[in-house]
Amino acid sequence: MTSSTTPAEASASDTPGPDTPVSEWPDLLRALAQDLAAVGYTVDAVARLLGPEAHAALSRDQPVPALVTTRTAGEDPVREPLGAVVRFFLLAQPLQAAALDAVLPGIRSDGLVALGLAEETHDGAGLAASVDLRPYAWDAGDGEIGIWVASDLAAHQRAGVLRTDHVLGIGHASATLVQTTARRPVERALDLGTGCGIQTFHLLGHARHVVATDISDRALAFTRFNLLLNAAALGIDPAHPEDRFELRKGSLLDPVAGETFDLVVSNPPFVITPRTEGESPDGQFTYRDGGLPGDELVARLAAGIGGVLAEGGTAQMLGNWEVRRGHAWHERVRSWVPEGIDAWVLEREEVGPGQYAETWLADASQQRDPRAYHDAYAAYLADFAARDTAAIGFGAIWLRRPAAGQARLDRFEQLTHPLEQPIGPHWLAAVERADWLAAHPDLGAERLVVAEDVTEERHQRPGAEHPGVILLRQGAGFRRTNLMSTELAGFVSACDGELTAGQIASALAALLERDDDGFRKGLLADAANLVADGFLGPHDGATRNREKSA
Template sequence: MPGSDQLTHTCRRLRPVLLTIGFSEAAVRDRLGPSAAGAVMRGEPGPVLTAAEGSDPLDTLIQLFVAHARVDRDDAECALAPVTVDDGIACGLLEDTDADEPEAGVRAALGIRPLDTGDGVTDWLVSDLDGRMRPRPDDPEQVMGVGHASLSLLRATPTDTVGRALDLGTGCGVQAVAVARRAGTVVATDLSERAVRYASASAALSGVDVELRRGPWFLPVRGELFDLIVANPPFVVGAGAVDHIYRDSGLDLDGASELVVRELPDHLAPGGTAAVLASWVHREGEPWPARVSSWLPADGVEAWVLQRDIADPALYVGTWLRDEGLDPRIGPGRAKSDRWLQRFAEAGVTGVGFGFVYVRAAPGPSSVVCEELAQPFDDPLGPEATAHFVRMAYLRRLADDGADLAGVRLRLAPDVALERVSVPDPEGGWSEAVVRVTRMGGPRWSHEIDDLGARLLAGCSGALPLGELVDLLEAVTDVGPLLEPALALATDLFRHGFLELAE
């Protein structure tokens, strides 16, 4: 395997080439069109090559790094200049096809994925080829490119500017490269030598500085503190075997997620935040919030845990077996499926939860909020996580002062919508069944309320403290006392961003 310095050096020279050609996610999508862009997701090279059949540099890069096809050597030389094809072969980025193809040419030996990260910025990530466009032998050491989990964590990471950041288990470097644009220093670690090599190349292609360190878990940063930690660890819940390093930790069941979450607080600077993708098992008689909460210390942190999905054990095992190209119905796939499910049965696993764990270093007794996030949403979750901790800190300060929201002027957030759902009344007409408020942005939280709650919220314009609004509502409706339920409702809605401080 060519040295990392050679690949990184070549990628540093290649960066201005990609910038000049405009090899961006948007440019590729525009060149391919909707149909061929969909073929990329399905791993079908034919429509991609038809849409980008020319020989201009952008077409050539699409043929090489999107369709993973053979291209004429002269076309590759033209597209990559001043980087030569021989440079690309020497560093392991390209491979010569003369020996095994009927026509002379070259093809990609590694993947380069353009990723548009906003504000007109494109990053490029180096990884092993994923095998969709050009099938490859199964490789336990494979370093994956940008997948759904990577993109989820990108959108879920707080976007505040920070001093020091850590990307734990960096893989191809996608999180480290993104964070580097808003951090003074970024340290990225990985157990895999290959991953460290590719992450270094990704940083060079993307024009950012990342300090790469090799080693397991938190060992390479022992004793160090960070303002932001991001981690997409090998969180697959299994029986402790390591078949693929990108997903298998070697720890039993959800041991990888537990290890990361337990050790996070020791590496967070005061006020520092961590964003982690994690999995946890569900067991009969053990609520999942209790399980995840047990991984956190009694003092020193605030945590927000969002369960995004719950998978049936058989479905979970079958999905991951197919991910590695095995059929769970026959042969080795069936045998592995049986062993995996047997381990789940022995451990009493009834399901596998998956989601985000946010941890912030904060003085005093720990606070852990666990919630379901099953509803669909489009907006990035990162800013919402930051806002959540700000709101929770405000509520904690009120409680420490012996106060509550009764003396606070609140106003409805601008993205709140009120919905009234009616059903046919057996005696004719319509009967109101549900009154609901929904945030139309962020995670799109939705809360059912009653008519009194709707009237209370209608008065939340920031003019009067909540307690005075309750007094007025009691006087108008001749219903009461309403302060206690009003405070419970307002606190919950404030925590979820429906209500904002008017001060």
């Protein structure tokens, strides 16, 4: 759809939806993109403008240093146009219409109003941003992709408690899912619970077509605006956007019932929230609260998502789960996974009920009402106590409907130390190693090599003849540490691709005078675990090279 309507005509003839940006004016979207590019509104340029301290503070939702740094731009935006744009869209500082016209001459102030991005201040003295519009960029392998992303103004940009249908911007959880996703070329992908669209932006780089769903009309409106504003960068034809993406409204898997996808990603509203009798969905924060008791929403999604996976298809999602008193953290999560579906779950963090309540009450600025904060905090504690919940875990869930010849994975691990980011390529490499092991059951016939990021540490008491502790450490990827026996350390040191694993095991058995078959089998089983974890790899280097290039 194209239009020759002027911004003034657009403002009069096309009223924005329920406080969301308007995406029906391609000429205005094009003008806005050109103006933002011309002023240099990029991630790197904003970081240079603000400087390290102010930029870091803003990432913590503390705008004061950035306000001080850009004060001149507020006084004279013509001399510092980038600073004026930063103050307007990132710091939510009003500007005169004439100042906006000067720094954004293509879209101008009336065009911003027409697109629902600006509105008159209460005193009528200028215009204020009605959305947060910020630059965002990522490395696509063959170069960086830079776009602009609109979302609702956050708590540090506006007064009061967030609206319940708040559309979140690029937050910690969404960035975590971006980094965690194991990316590969696919035909069809699903972004379940799209929010402002961040997962869809990335999926379009390796999926021919993306379906994005959300229960919120406002979220879908923001996503559509962001996709069409950045059509050129995302490979979308504005005249035929349906060729690349489709937006659907609905809860969980309802909008895609009966369909299958090669890849599903989801940052669902997983926050565990106390339920109250007679509560209305209008009182729930839709960006984080799925409206179900406890961790039931994540449980339902984990149990049902395999039904929309094509053969060999994978799903990756974030979630919270309750850890019952006296039970291991993974017991409950494992019970969600249906028969025939592979699972690999990483728990990255565990917190107590009190800390969990504090985190999410602060997230929506609910501490600004002391009485309501007290009542809500108490409700959290009572809710967790009713289910005997000792802790709440957070992490990433990977699921697969395995195809013929692929490994069967049932792996639940707690890794709370820092991982290399993005971890997605390393996760993909790990799954490929598991499939390689399934296709090569006789590891003794294979030649293995040590991964390039692996180092060995030996610790021994002063004067001791042999080390008491031998550790194998990864410097990349999952950054695991493996405690080694002397025999296994000797095996690894001989893995240079010259001898087969069976030959090395047999040589060690002879050297140590352990000629029983059990010793050899045990050593090869330990070696298989090292391959699965990425300490060792096949000599052909296919998996190693993929992980190295990550």
